[in-house]
Structures are given as structure tokens and as C-alpha cells.
Amino acid sequence: MPDLTPLWLTLRIASFATAIAFVFAVGFAWLTARFSFWGRDFLDAILTLPLVMPPTVLGYYLIVVWGRNGWLGSWLNAHFGISLMFTWQGAVVAATVVSFPLLFKSARAAFEGVSTEYEQAARILGDTELQVFFRITLPLAVRGLLAGTMLAFARAMGDFGATLMVAGNIEGKTQTAAMAVFDAVQAGDYTLANTLVAIMSVVCVTILVMTNKLANRGRAGR
Amino acid sequence: MPDLTPLWLTLRIASFATAIAFVFAVGFAWLTARFSFWGRDFLDAILTLPLVMPPTVLGYYLIVVWGRNGWLGSWLNAHFGISLMFTWQGAVVAATVVSFPLLFKSARAAFEGVSTEYEQAARILGDTELQVFFRITLPLAVRGLLAGTMLAFARAMGDFGATLMVAGNIEGKTQTAAMAVFDAVQAGDYTLANTLVAIMSVVCVTILVMTNKLANRGRAGR
Amino acid sequence: MRLEIDIRKTLQSGDRRFELEAAFSSQDDLTVIFGASGSGKSLTIQAIAGLVTPEQGRIAVGGKTLFDFHQDINLPARKRGVGYLFQDYALFPHLTVRENIAYPLRKAWYLKLSLDDLQEVAEIMASFEIAHLAASYPAELSGGQKQRVALARAMIKKPSILLLDEPFSALDSMLRHRMRMELLEIRQRFDVPLVVITHDPADVEVFGDTLVIFANGRVEEVCGRKKLAAPENEDGWRTKVCWRAQWKKENLVAQNFAMASGI
Amino acid sequence: MRLEIDIRKTLQSGDRRFELEAAFSSQDDLTVIFGASGSGKSLTIQAIAGLVTPEQGRIAVGGKTLFDFHQDINLPARKRGVGYLFQDYALFPHLTVRENIAYPLRKAWYLKLSLDDLQEVAEIMASFEIAHLAASYPAELSGGQKQRVALARAMIKKPSILLLDEPFSALDSMLRHRMRMELLEIRQRFDVPLVVITHDPADVEVFGDTLVIFANGRVEEVCGRKKLAAPENEDGWRTKVCWRAQWKKENLVAQNFAMASGI
Amino acid sequence: ASPASAETEILVSAAASLTESFKEIGKSFAEKNPGVKVSFNFAATGPLLQQIAQGAPADVFASADQESMDKAEKGGFILPGSRINFAGNSLVLIAPVNMPVVTGLGDLKSGRVQKIAMGNPESVPVGRYTKAVLEKQGLWDTLAPKCVMGISVKQALEYVMRGEVEAGFVYATDAAVARDKVRVVAEIPTDKAIVYPVAVVAGSVNKEKAQAFIQYLRSPEAQTILAKYGFKKP
Ligand SMILES: Nc1ncnc2c1ncn2[C@@H]1O[C@H](COP(=O)(O)OP(=O)(O)OP(=O)(O)O)[C@@H](O)[C@H]1O
């Protein structure tokens, strides 16, 4: 049985990253789905871009921004004395960036699929825009959002390049499961690699299946 | 101006990969969205798995299967004398695998969002299941499918690890834009890296914006 | 004998349970299904169309068995050749009015419509007064306009039986009148039997050769126009309606009585 | 003076163009809007509810200005305090019947309903005969059941005006009658004015203190009950309806005449 | 190779650290040998070996370390007897130019050094060399928690260049590329000499040409080019 620390770390990082990506993605998705403004398609494309970058390259740009001497990172360091480099929080930032586009795109499509009639009905029944969003739009878009969340979670779990670049590969501290697998494959230790992959797959499949089940249980008719 | 061969190659690979992934993803998505069978959630999770694997590891498994000595690859080689290793077709296979889950999940959510009432109406009007699918389900799911296709295309364009493993990094033959960027970063040639990234981003944004525009034009009311 | 039905089906929603036990037959070309809200009318004609599969029983239209539990027959909806008007229209939101109506004609996927077919679509649109809406999408229609489009779509293929779920509810009285006449004409021209669910006594009057009354998932009463039942117990409203349907315009006083109590 | 409206709005769908020019006022508590399909009735009450923003004009209810182009007033829908019954109900598919009806009461997001509120929901469900459906989802309801749930939801907040788009079209006549009485009672108890779009002459009779007749996006005629217009030109069906609405049950012959020609 | 052209093509799978020098050598080889085209497949040594093991159509395998080549040899993936060493390198300790903290190996223990970048000993050759040296000096156990393991030597270099770490272990050739951003603190002698092996792949269909390329690597022209990029003689 191999060391499972990387797995727990991965789950923690992926959970945080998905949660953060969710908030931003839902916000942007709502904006682009419900309002028509100049440059909307452009914004949409820009927000999808992180997907096109090879993760390692993305990681490189992340360091440029968030690194100790990066332009956001140095500010963080000067004012709060914190640095994201080589910490699991840094890994969260990296994983958030790589998984964001998945959630954003899914959420936008999901919101666009919600008939505006229900939203209008809610407005007449006295809801503010915020209430309409939380009580009608969000629950009615739940399938697409869930699919997006699962994609984002899986992507965050599997991210390797960007996370590695920002968080380093410090055993017991920032070494995620993906890195451990990578190391094993690189080192030619295929038994270990296969075991790790098997464990990761089982964990991931379990999570995905359970999420699906929960979602189906909580789902309304139609 | 840097050499643009990798870019064209990338576009070609990404287009083929997205097209292939589309066919399979739509098929599986339809199956899981419209039929309830034992192990459906499990199948869904399995099909999402490629996302969790670090691409290089995925690439490793791909060459174990498709390599000239791999169990599918050796058969291909023995019967048709072809090998996918170090060819752009191999890159297509790798890119297809990494982008498949994105399309599959989006498509499933999109299909589930289509009210079955329309499908029933089409059946009564004389449609076979296949016609129902192509004339009703598919067009009504177009937003989600499009979002998924764009995600998959972007992912295929940006893939590095898996593609590199299967197709190699051979200049002018299998070196994709992502690899060229990676090489530039590795060589410390940041000017080249930034230029390549800028070109890739512009191309990708253009494609995404145009797809969005086309889709909106061709879209029906509601 | 054109329509024979004898089916059972149980529906469950949480604790609530609805049992449908619909059995009736109609020799007439015009059958009206009448009954309280939630009594199983829509479910019954959905079973005829093949949208709902009964747990038991048999459905036959014009001698052709559509469903038979014991013989293990269950024709798919597309082979039943029925026309169906959905209660909420089910117009395809991604197609224009013209495309919606032409839908059943265009069998190959990308083939253009033939000139004959186009002509047919144009004619039916004209007769339903929706020609000016041809290029609009369902979302841009008023309630009544939607309903007419749905009717045109259901009728263009000359179905062997036409099932109508409250076909005129969203129409104004002028249009309602004209559509009724239109329907009756179509019925005669193509010899297509109609099954109409309605809440409108005027429909009962016009279409009710056979009147089937539903209550709580069961057929409460079937009155043929020929079976001239005496109006014995006038206290039940159903009897009145039945009776009214039979006596039609010939007995204005009775009609008024029914109207007044049925406002 | 309870309702004043004078608005313009142009809608475009491809080549087709619809111009709405709705201007009328009603001092009565009961206003019926009557008119051909596609004549702009739904659009007009959507403008009152704040779902459609007119390009011009003014809307006032009970002295409160909801919209005024010149004064740049345009209250958002949630502040207009109107009740609205959608033509296709717009029940929230992810909520049960009970949750749908309680929707306007539950303002904080996750707060439980108070006992009083629960009581209220239970009462209104009972009076609309949908208590047994409380735990069902809209997809599991029949057409008439959906409509009653939508009515209950629109009425539970005691709106300052209740807008009803063909409220009884999917109900059977018994229920239709009862719901009408129910509505009239509610109207009186809470002093809430009603605006009803209908195609049913019986509705015109009961609700039509003021009858507004639409044609082609314009108000063709407004008849107050008080304004006892003589039935001069009986050849127009609208006049008949107006006339009928005014004379109500007092003149059965006229009613029958209208019925016969309006089948 | 397409039969239409008389040109034969050989594919050289080479370690990423050889990218620039090999591209140049490839050109000069082609000039000397008309009719032969040299293509390169650059990646980390690990993937290269895996590709060859799975039957990739490479002709030459140039590895950054002996171990990978040993594995290739043991697996029978290279032509027996074709293996030679063609270049050498050395391990250096580097630090960012503007960070004067580290002046020698001994400073690494100091509390002011929080992070040290190195290649991952499990997969990156330079990491293995580094670990061996540190273990021999008795520093490994103290330093290991501070070490950031890059997937490649370039990643370790990147960290040092951007000042994210106080020190790092890379090859002399890497340090040479980033001369303006990093400063070489010390050259660290390794037990085993760092030498790059090259061999003809067993499955090669152009064995003579591949052999010719390998021979060319030892030629003065090629050695000059390698030296230009900081490589030593083998
Ligand atoms: N989004 C839209 N775009 C273009 N035209 C529209 C749109 N919505 C409605 N219309 C048109 O406006 C007209 C008035 O519609 P409205 O829904 O008010 O009719 P209505 O009087 O309620 O009719 P019905 O009795 O059939 O419900 C119709 O001709 C309709 O086609």
C-alpha cells in the first residue's frame, strides 16, 4: 500500500479549487448568459483561454503573477507577508485557474437553457434579482452546473503541470497524487504507478458516482 | 515572426480530435441521458476519468495500448502496417482522449435539459428514434453541445503531455504549438514563448468568438 | 367499430397514487371525452397515441390493434398513425411555424420539401389563418396562435385518428366556431375519426356523437347519440350534459337550464 | 379609478411586425379583456405586470403610477404588487405544488415557513381543491391541476390587482363555476380588482363590469356596465358580446342568440 | 521516409537539455551528408525511453544519464555495441544574482535558506546526482524538507531565475543559458562523472546513417558546438 498523503492533499486542493472556481464561474456565466453587452463573446473566449495553454506554460505565467517577485505575489508578500509559492494554497490557485473554464462554459450553457419565463414569474411574485437567481435560475440549471463542477473537480484533481509549477513537488506538503503518479511513471516504477492510478481512479469514480446519485435524488420532476 | 507550422498542425489535430470526440461523446451522452441502465453512473464516471489522469500518464497508457508493441498497436501494425507513434494521427488520438470527457459531460447535461415532450411529439409525427435524435434532441441541445465542443477544441489545442508521449515532439511533423511554447520556455527564450502564446491566444479567441457568433445567428427563438 | 379501449395504469407521485381504468368503445366518428380536471382524460388519449404504456389491456383503432398486453403488441408511437394535439402544444421551439407544420412531411433529413408539399403547407396555414406567422418562432406567438399551429401540424399528415386535448381552449369564440367547422370538414373529407377532450359544452354538442364521461380515472358513463336515454335523474350534472349533448339545439330550454347551472 | 393604461409597443419577428396601441381605463373592480387571438391582450397585461416595457405611455393602478415614459417611471415587476396568472402557468418545475404556492411567502432563502404561513398555504390549497397534490411536482399534474396551482400561487400574496390570462380555459365546467365564485369572493374579501382575459362569454358575463375589446393591437371598444348602450348594430359579433355582457341573465333570448351564433 | 525522395531521414530522440546544441549539430551533419535529413524529438529522458520501449520509430537515442541508457540496454531497445558517451556536464550550485545569501554548500543549512530547487531524484537525472552528493556530505536529511523537486532541471532553473528559491542545483550548461539571472556559487564534484550516452535504437531501419550520426557527435565540429553550449568532453 503506497503512501496516501498525496491523495488526501489532492482531494483537499481539488475541493477548494472547485469551490472557488464555482463562485467565479457562476458569476461570469450569469453575466454573459443574461446580459448582452459589447465584447461579451470576447470575454467568453478570454475566460476559456486557460484551457488552451499547456499547463506548464500556464504555471509559468502563474509564477510571473503570483511568485514571490511576481507583480501580485510581491504585493501580497510586502503587505501580508504571505507567499503562495510552494504551499498547498498555491496549488489551489493553480488548480482553480485550470479548472475555471470548464465550469464557466458549462454554467453559461446551463443558464442559457433556463427559460426566462420562470424568472419573470418569480419577479412578479416579489423576488429581487438576487433571489430570482438563487431560487430559480440556479436550481433549474443544476444539471449543467453539476456536470461542469464534476469536470472541474476531475480536472483539478488531475492537474499536474500548473500545480507543480506553483506549488513545487514537496513530498508530504505539496505533492499531489498526479505528481506522485508522474514520478512513478518517470522512474519506470510501473507497479507503483498502476497502483496509484488504480487508487485515484477508484476514489474519483466513487466521488463522481456519488455526486450523480445525490443529484438525482435531490432532483425535481421533469 | 516565428515559424507557424506548429500552429497549423495544432489546428488540424484539434479539429480532427474534436470531431472524433464529438461523435463518441454524443453517442455515449445520448445513451446515458435517455436510458436508465444498471451501471450508468459508473459508466459516466469512467468516461470522465481521462480528465483526472495527468496527461503524461495518460500518454503513457496510450502508448502501451497504441504503441507498435502495444496490444492494439501491434494488431494495427501487423494487419495494416500502420503505426500511430510519432505521427500526427497519433496526436489526434491523444488529443481525442484528453478532450473526450469535456464533450461527453456537456453533451449529457445538454440532452438531459431537452424536454422529452418535444421528442414525444416528434415520435407521434412519425419520426424514428434516429430522426427524433437528429431533428429534435440535437438541435435543442445545441447550446450545451457547442459549449462542450469549444471546451474540447481548446483542450485539444492546448494538450501537451499526452500528445507528446504518443506523437513525439518532432519539428515540422508532430510539434504542436503547445510543445513549441513549452520548448521555448524550457530554453529560456521568453520572447519566443510570449510571442507564441500571444499568437495562439489570438487564434483561439478568434475561433471561439466566431463560433459563438455563428451559433447565435443560427439560433432559434426562445 | 372505430375505437376500442380497455386499459389499466397506475401512476405514483410520492404518496399520491392515481389509478386509471379506462374502458370504453365508440362506433362513431366523433367521440368526446368529458370529465373533471385530473380524471384521467389526457392519460387515456396519451395511451392511444403510444405516449403512455398501459400495464394491462388493449387498444384498437379502426380494427387495427395498437396495444394488446396479452398478445404482446405495442406499436411504437410513430407507427400508430394518429394525430395528437398536446394540451400545451409542444411546438418545436427551434423551428419556425412553417417548419413546424411541415415537420411530418419532411422525412429525409435535409431534403427540401416538394412543391406539392409546400403547397399543402401553404393551404393548411391559410385555412388556419396563420399564413402571416409562417416565419415566426413559437416563442413569438400568442396562445391562440400556438394552438392553431399545433392543430395544423397534427392534421397535415391526415392521421387515421385525430386526438385532441382541449383543442379550442385558447381560442376566441369566433375562431373557435370556425375551427370546429374546419375540423368537422376535415373529418368528413378524409374520413378521420376524432377524439376530443373538452370542457366546453359547445364542443360536446358538436362533436359528441359518443360522449365518454370520466371521473376519478374511470369511465363513468358512455352515451351514444343513438341511445336516446331519458333524462331521469336530473340532479347529476353529468346526466344533464349527456342529455344536453343528445338533445342538442332541438331543445333550447334544456340547454339554457344546463348553461345556467353550469356557468 | 383603478386602472389606467395608455401604451405603445412594437414587436418585430422577421418581416412580421405587430403594433400594440392599448389605451383604456376602467373604474370598475372587474375588467374583462376580450378579443381575437393575437390581438394583443396578453401583451397588454404583461405590460401592466412589468414583463414587457412599453415604448411610450403610462400605466397606473389604483392611483399608483407603475410606468410613465415622460416621468421616467418604470417600477420593476417585483414592486408592482400585482398578481399574474400566466397563460401557460409557469409553475416552477423544481418545486412541489406546496412549494410553488408558498413561494411568494418565503422571502428569506432558507427560512422555514411560519405556522401562520403554512396555515395559509393549506387553506388556499384546500379552497382550490389541490390539497392532495401538495407533494407532487408540476410535471405530474393534469392541465387543470396546473392551472389551479398557478392561481393559488398568484393569489396567496393578496395582490393589489390580479391579472388573469385565460384563467379557466383548462378547467371543467363545474370547477370553472366554482373557481369563478371563489375569485369573486376573494375579490370582495380583499378588495382586489381583477383584470381577466377570456374567450368564454360566461366569464364576460360574470366579470365584465368593464369590457374592453381588442382587435389588431388596438382597443376597439370599451363598455362600462353603467353605460347602457343600445344594441344598435347587431351584425357585429363584438357588439353582441358587449350587449350580452350588459344585459346578462336578464335577457335570455339575447343570450341564446349570442350562443347560437357564437358556437 | 517517403520513397519518392532519395533522401533518408533519421529521427533522433534526444534529452531536452540537448535541444539547442543538437539542432545546430543536425544542420552541420546534414551539410556533410547530403541526402540525409535529421529530425529531432526532444523531450525528457523518461518519456523518450518509454516511447522507444513502445516501438517508437526513432533511430538514435541520446539520453541525459547513464541509468536510462542502462535500462534501454537491458530491455534490448538499443543496438548492442552502438553505445558511446559523447558529452559531459557538471553539477553546479546556483543562486539568484540579487540574493547574496548562499556562498557555498554549507550555507544551505542556514535558516535564511528556505527553499532549494533541484530535479526530482526519482525521475530527473540531475536530481539523482544532487541527492547522491548531498547524501555523501550528510546534508540530505536536513535539506530534504527544503527541497522543491522539479520535473525537469529547467524547472529548478526557473525557480532560481525568478528568485522564488534561495539556491538550486542544475547543470553547468543550464546555468550558462541564464547567465544574467543566476550566479554559479560552486561547481559540485560528483562521484560518478556526468556523461551523456547515445546509441542506435534496435528497431531503427537506417542503422548505418544512425551510426554515422553517432560517430559525428564525437567529431571535432560537433564537439566545438557542444562546448559552445557549455558541455564538456566526455
Ligand atoms: N416576441 C415576439 N416577437 C414578435 N411578435 C410577438 C412576440 N410576442 C408576441 N408577438 C405577437 O404579438 C401579437 C399579440 O400577442 P398576444 O400574446 O398579446 O396575443 P393575445 O391577444 O394574447 O392572443 P391569444 O388570445 O391568442 O393569446 C401576436 O400577433 C403575436 O404573434
Ligand SMILES: Nc1ncnc2c1ncn2[C@@H]1O[C@H](COP(=O)(O)OP(=O)(O)OP(=O)(O)O)[C@@H](O)[C@H]1O
Ligand atoms: N407523471 C405522473 N405521476 C403521477 N401522477 C400523474 C402523472 N401524470 C399525471 N398524473 C395524475 O394523473 C391524473 C390524471 O391526469 P390527466 O392529465 O389524465 O388528467 P385530465 O383528465 O387530462 O385533467 P385536465 O382536465 O385537468 O387536463 C391526475 O390526477 C394527475 O395528477
Ligand SMILES: [Mg+2]
Ligand atoms: Mg388534461
Ligand SMILES: [Mg+2]
Ligand atoms: Mg394570450
